[in-house]
Amino acid sequence: CDPGAAAEARAHQDRLTKPRGALGALEEVAVRLAGAAAVSPPPIPAPAALAIFAADHGVHAQGVSPWPQEVTQQMVGNFLAGGAVANAFAAQVGATVRVVDVGVAADLPPAPGLTVSKVAYGTADLSRGPAMTVEQAVAALEAGIAVARELVEQGARCLVTGDMGIANTTASAALVSAFTGRDAAEVTGRGTGVDDETLARKVEVVRRALRVNGLDGGAGAVPALETLAAVGGLEHAAIAGFVLGGASLRVPVILDGVIAGSAALAAAALAPAAVDHCVAGHRSAEPGHALALAHLGLRPLVELELRLGEGTGGLLAHPLVCAAARVMHEVATFDSAGVSEKEA
Amino acid sequence: CDPGAAAEARAHQDRLTKPRGALGALEEVAVRLAGAAAVSPPPIPAPAALAIFAADHGVHAQGVSPWPQEVTQQMVGNFLAGGAVANAFAAQVGATVRVVDVGVAADLPPAPGLTVSKVAYGTADLSRGPAMTVEQAVAALEAGIAVARELVEQGARCLVTGDMGIANTTASAALVSAFTGRDAAEVTGRGTGVDDETLARKVEVVRRALRVNGLDGGAGAVPALETLAAVGGLEHAAIAGFVLGGASLRVPVILDGVIAGSAALAAAALAPAAVDHCVAGHRSAEPGHALALAHLGLRPLVELELRLGEGTGGLLAHPLVCAAARVMHEVATFDSAGVSEKEA
Numbered sequence: 001c002d003p004g005a006a007a008e009a010r011a012h013q014d015r016l017t018k019p020r021g022a023l024g025a026l027e028e029v030a031v032r033l034a035g036a037a038a039v040s041p042p043p044i045p046a047p048a049a050l051a052i053f054a055a056d057h058g059v060h061a062q063g064v065s066p067w068p069q070e071v072t073q074q075m076v077g078n079f080l081a082g083g084a085v086a087n088a089f090a091a092q093v094g095a096t097v098r099v100v101d102v103g104v105a106a107d108l109p110p111a112p113g114l115t116v117s118k119v120a121y122g123t124a125d126l127s128r129g130p131a132m133t134v135e136q137a138v139a140a141l142e143a144g145i146a147v148a149r150e151l152v153e154q155g156a157r158c159l160v161t162g163d164m165g166i167a168n169t170t171a172s173a174a175l176v177s178a179f180t181g182r183d184a185a186e187v188t189g190r191g192t193g194v195d196d197e198t199l200a201r202k203v204e205v206v207r208r209a210l211r212v213n214g215l216d217g218g219a220g221a222v223p224a225l226e227t228l229a230a231v232g233g234l235e236h237a238a239i240a241g242f243v244l245g246g247a248s249l250r251v252p253v254i255l256d257g258v259i260a261g262s263a264a265l266a267a268a269a270l271a272p273a274a275v276d277h278c279v280a281g282h283r284s285a286e287p288g289h290a291l292a293l294a295h296l297g298l299r300p301l302v303e304l305e306l307r308l309g310e311g312t313g314g315l316l317a318h319p320l321v322c323a324a325a326r327v328m329h330e331v332a333t334f335d336s337a338g339v340s341e342k343e344a
Numbered sequence: 345c346d347p348g349a350a351a352e353a354r355a356h357q358d359r360l361t362k363p364r365g366a367l368g369a370l371e372e373v374a375v376r377l378a379g380a381a382a383v384s385p386p387p388i389p390a391p392a393a394l395a396i397f398a399a400d401h402g403v404h405a406q407g408v409s410p411w412p413q414e415v416t417q418q419m420v421g422n423f424l425a426g427g428a429v430a431n432a433f434a435a436q437v438g439a440t441v442r443v444v445d446v447g448v449a450a451d452l453p454p455a456p457g458l459t460v461s462k463v464a465y466g467t468a469d470l471s472r473g474p475a476m477t478v479e480q481a482v483a484a485l486e487a488g489i490a491v492a493r494e495l496v497e498q499g500a501r502c503l504v505t506g507d508m509g510i511a512n513t514t515a516s517a518a519l520v521s522a523f524t525g526r527d528a529a530e531v532t533g534r535g536t537g538v539d540d541e542t543l544a545r546k547v548e549v550v551r552r553a554l555r556v557n558g559l560d561g562g563a564g565a566v567p568a569l570e571t572l573a574a575v576g577g578l579e580h581a582a583i584a585g586f587v588l589g590g591a592s593l594r595v596p597v598i599l600d601g602v603i604a605g606s607a608a609l610a611a612a613a614l615a616p617a618a619v620d621h622c623v624a625g626h627r628s629a630e631p632g633h634a635l636a637l638a639h640l641g642l643r644p645l646v647e648l649e650l651r652l653g654e655g656t657g658g659l660l661a662h663p664l665v666c667a668a669a670r671v672m673h674e675v676a677t678f679d680s681a682g683v684s685e686k687e688a
Contacts, residue, residue, distance in 0.1 A: 016429070017419070017422055017427065017428060017429075018428075018429050018652050019536035019537045019651070019652065020537065021537075021651075022429075022536060022537075022650065022651050022652040023429065023648075023650060023652060023656075024629070024648045024649030024650045024651065025648040025649055026648055026650070066686045066687050067684070067686050067687070068684045068687065070684060071683060071684050074681070074682060074683040074684060075361070075683060077681070077682070078361055078676055078681045078683055081676070081681070082674075083361065083674075083675060083676030083680070083681050084361060084362075084675065084676070085360070085361075085362050085366075085367065085671055085675050087674065087675075088667065088670045088671050088673075088674040088675050089667050089670075089671075091670065091674065092663055092666055092667045092670050093663060093667075192363035192366060192686075193363045193364065193365075193366075193686065285368070301648065302646075302664075303647060304367075304368045304369040304370055304645065304664075305368030305369055306366065306367060306368045306370070307363070307365075307366050307368065308362050308363065308366040308367060312367075315667075316663070316664060316667060319436055319437060319660070319663040320646075320648075320660055322436055323432065323433050323436045323437075323659075323660060326432045326433075326435065326436050327429055327432050327433075329432075330426075330427075330431065330432040330435065331427060331428065331429050331431075331432050332422055332425070332427030332428070336427070337418070337421070337422045337425070337427050338418060338421070339415060339418040339419060339421075339422060340411070340412045340414060340415050340418060342410045342411050342536075342537065343410050343411070343412065
């Protein structure tokens with residue numbers, strides 16, 4: 001973050017024809033964007049590109065989700081056919097959609113819009129040992145970095161994280177617990193809809209995963225990459241790389257829900273400055289998400305109890321982020337517009 | 345509201361390729377839109393047209409705002425020149441901007457984008473007697489209805505309320521108190537930025553206005569039109585008409601902040617069904633706004649502590665409302681996409 005550009009952005013906000021602070025949280029967004037871009041006013045972050053990282057999870061075998069595992073690949077087909085909610089929201093905000101197979105448990109037929117960077121046919125069961133080897137986690141990170149680079153080369157000026165992976169909120173809960181030190185029961189939620197019995201089982205699975213992988217010794221006791229490999233998913237690792245890639249190119253990354261939030265914890269542990277380039281698109285209904293965002297120091301822009309993933313919450317935030325930046329370019333100052341200021 | 349269309353929309357949501365309820369508050373928006381339009385899926389409410397109703401307030405003489413009264417007309421100039429935040433946000437969401445002078449305390453030069461429907465050169469001081477005669481309130485209501493009709497004739501499929509009027513949060517507080525029965529201290533806020541001393545004075549002014557105008561006898565004791573005339577502003581009356589006009593044409597009306605919320609209380613008291621066509625764009629920092637929305641049974645979509653007015657919060661909600669409707673048109677069903685459903 002460039003403190004000079006951030007300060008200049010803050011000072012410029014106060015000269016614009018509006019009461020000081022009247023744009024609330026959007027003023028902070030504009031200041032963050034300026035600091036991250038090292039220029040004020042910051043570029044308007046458009047067009048946006050959504051990347052949906054898809055992968056499967058060995059922990060599905062523990063009965064943590066009511067959805068069959070094949071829904072991951074079926075939804076990839078739905079994204080590629082343009083039939084998912086993420087497609088509708090992307091059309092609404094003018095974003096492109098890229099689907100990236102980093103670990104779906106099946107071979108997918110080639111299709112326009114699909115990047116195959118498959119690291120494995122799903123992770124191993126994190127409740128019985130490491131979900132990934134460190135080499136696999138690195139390969140998925142690199143795949144995410146490469147997608148960020150390619151999308152920016154193709155003209156994207158904002159990256160939006162998306163995910164698809166049945167059972168991936170279990171991995172997210174374990175990551176949030178490992179990186180924040182919070183108890184499994186605090187960070188585990190109902191995902192896309194589990195009953196009380198399944199939720200209790202899910203909490204136990206997360207607790208076991210932390211114990212089995214030696215991650216119950218407090219936040220930061222195990223290096224970030226090992227932590228990510230032990231209880232993350234391939235899409236979590238890829239999203240962490242996507243965040244690092246966007247940050248290295250000084251392009252804002254809008255984080256979607258708890259999958260992205262938990263992946264961003266890994267990215268932040270690897271490279272703390274990467275968080276400066278992140279905007280929290282929304283706060284999902286998952287309890288671990290709010291804890292992850294608090295740990296990252298990010299305030300979510302949309303709070304509508306979405307619990308879908310795919311990037312849907314991040315996409316909805318895109319016009320808000322653009323609006324925050326646009327104000328800095330287009331709004332007149334009190335001087336230039338001849339508007340009287342507030343009396344002392 | 346057409347209960348059949350609303351029920352059909354709800355049933356359709358549950359067939360779409362997403363977990364039930366996963367779009368949170370946006371699912372309710374889609375159901376509301378369908379009920380209001382009497383068809384499912386409901387039309388995508390675009391393009392949007394913003395109407396900024398501008399007027400001055402006799403109560404400004406009581407020192408309830410730190411801003412000089414001439415800022416109202418200066419900001420009208422700023423809107424017409426395209427230099428205000430509302431213009432930047434309208435550009436972001438593809439909305440047109442109409443400025444309507446219903447009561448600015450000066451003659452404004454003709455300009456493209458300006459409709460002059462001036463009812464008076466500002467209201468009388470509501471803390472000393474009625475702000476408007478009933479005839480003036482009706483004239484302003486009619487001006488709002490006419491603007492709604494004209495914008496829809498010109499192609500708008502969504503109306504967004506906007507306002508400009510130095511001291512207008514004082515009138516809003518009085519309206520909220522009168523229509524909800526809440527105490528002046530509960531509904532009065534800092535507007536665009538007043539200090540503790542001014543806030544205390546503002547509360548006293550609101551309390552006096554209610555007493556002087558015989559509105560301290562509980563919610564509903566005085567007919568809606570008389571209440572609106574006694575403590576409303578000309579822009580409040582016009583916005584109430586704008587809501588009624590939009591509702592009569594079955595076009596969704598996105599309400600901005602506390603000015604719109606208090607005006608919608610008047611519209612709802614005059615014609616309760618009008619609320620079915622309203623969407624609460626955001627929740628402002630003004631305490632009276634949350635109370636007004638609760639009274640109307642509306643849930644705000646954007647909560648970013650905006651306190652600017654002009655229609656800015658309503659504009660930011662527009663892409664969210666469109667996204668909610670778009671899902672109903674574009675997202676595949678489990679059957680059509682060949683995606684497995686959740687196991688029982």
